[in-house]
Amino acid sequence: MLRDSYLRLTRVAVLLLALVITTFLTLPSRVWAHKVNVFAWVEGDMIFVEGYFPGGKKAQNSLVEVYNGAGAKLLEGRTNQKGEFSFEIPAREDLRIVLTAGMGHKNDFTIPAADLGGSKTSAQAPVVETSETVAPLPSTTVDMSKLEVMIDEALDRKLQPVIKLIRSTRKEGPGLTEIIGGIGYIFGLFGLLMYFKSRNRNR
Amino acid sequence: MHISEGVLSPPVLVAGAALTAVGxxxxxxxMDNEKIPQVAVLTAAFFVASLIRVPVGPSAVHLVLNGLLGLVLGWAAFPAILVGLALQALLFQFGGLTTLGVNTFIMAMPAILCYYLFGRSITSKNTGMATAMAFSCGFLAILLSSLLLAISLIFTGESFVQAAKVLVLAHLPVMLLEGLIVALCLAFLTKVKPELLGVTHAAG
Structure with a gap:
């Protein structure tokens, strides 16, 4: 009798699980995630934006808006199937990139002006000076602006794996430290509450 | 279930915070002294539950457990969920501090409703009846939370019907899973610690 009801329960459980799986296979992920992450990096003249949920799921077709330091909107677009969106650097100042994934999910990422590389004008000024001082050796003089572009390209190439690493580590959810810490906080908090309540009663 | 910062407009945030404050x-x-340890344990369970992502298909389910909290804690589910969400916001960046009030209300209000709807019938002598009630409790809590979430998103430009449809459909697996969990917890509690359910009633 008891075994019978357990059997029936197991059968129901299996059925429910099957239903759960099929529902999950057919629905977009953005709805039940806790939060959306956004990460942006600079490559040459382009800024790449990537949106993803904890666990690495991409934030597809999400609205990306780019604001300057003053809060004016510079441009907007939507992420592609890979959760990525790229655009040419609109201005060499602090850029705030806001990603809205819908259903209450939103996050932003700020690229400071310093990360966008020297602006063309300020970088070229000292270049002229140096080429003048190095003038006695004409054979070794290289077009400095060309050299800068070459260095930038080489750095982008070399930094590719590092950026990839940063992107992948940022995808990890909360660690054990935070979890244990949080549970500690909870028990501490309620312990404190109990302490104060019992003190009131004893008085 | 966690609304991020900067999504909702100030009136919605203030309304949510005020309702949560009352709760x-x-x-x-x-909450009397005997109940505090229970609240602490269930707060911890709630805090961890949304971290436990059961990978299903290409995505993952995460539990909320608000039905269970409501059933066992009654009104104390409000402070429990508030503390759990505050720590999730601070430590994991789930949701946010400004949306704490709204998020707490979205998850705690259905818990209280379930407490009043099912609190009495789960102690029924009829095991089948009690199990069915417990399942409905876990199921309904998530369903109501999804609807509340959809309501709070109306003011952000999402159409209610559209948002509600997507949210309810998306949470369907969670509803079923939570129903099962509440039913299992209840079966366990009635066997091991029946006074836990009884005591709550006397207190609530």
């Missing part, structure tokens, strides 16, 4: 006050008033 928390009620909860603290009804």
């Amino acid at each position: 928390v006050a009620m909860g603290l008033k009804k």
Whole structure:
């Protein structure tokens, strides 16, 4: 009798699980995630934006808006199937990139002006000076602006794996430290509450 | 279930915070000393539950457990969920501090409703009846939370019907899973610690 009801329960459980799986296979992920992450990096003249949920799921077709330091909107677009969106650097100042994934999910990422590389004008000024001082050796003089572009390209190439690493580590959810810490906080908090309540009663 | 910062407009945030404040006050008033350890344990369970992502298909389910909290804690579910969400916001960046009030209300209000709807019938002598009630409790809590979430998103430009449809459909697996969990917890509690359910009723 008891075994019978357990059997029936197991059968129901299996059925429910099957239903759960099929529902999950057919629905977009953005709805039940806790939060959306956004990460942006600079490559040459382009800024790449990537949106993803904890666990690495991409934030597809999400609205990306780019604001300057003053809060004016510079441009907007939507992420592609890979959760990525790229655009040419609109201005060499602090850029705030806001990603809205819908259903209450939103996050932003700020690229400071310093990360966008020297602006063309300020970088070229000292270049002229140096080429003048190095003038006695004409054979070794290289077009400095060309050299800068070459260095930038080489750095982008070399930094590719590092950026990839940063992107992948940022995808990890909360660690054990935070979890244990949080549970500690909870028990501490309620312990404190109990302490104060019992003190009131004893008085 | 966690609304991020900067999504909702100030009036919605303030309304959510005010409603939550009332609920928390009620909860603290009804929480006596014997109940505090229970609240602490269930807060911890709630805090961890949304971290446990059960990978299903290409995505993952995460539990909320608000039905269970409501059933066992009654009004004390409000402070419990508030503390759990505050720590999730601080430590994991789930949701946010400004949306704490709204998020707490979205998850705690259905818990209280379930407490009043099912609190009495789960102690029924009829095991089948009690199990069915417990399942409905876990199921309904998530369903109501999804609807509340959809309501709070109306003001952000999402159409209610559209948002509600997507949210309810998306949470369907969670509803079923939570129903099962509440039913299993209840079966376990009635066997091991029946006074836990009884005591709550006397207190609530």
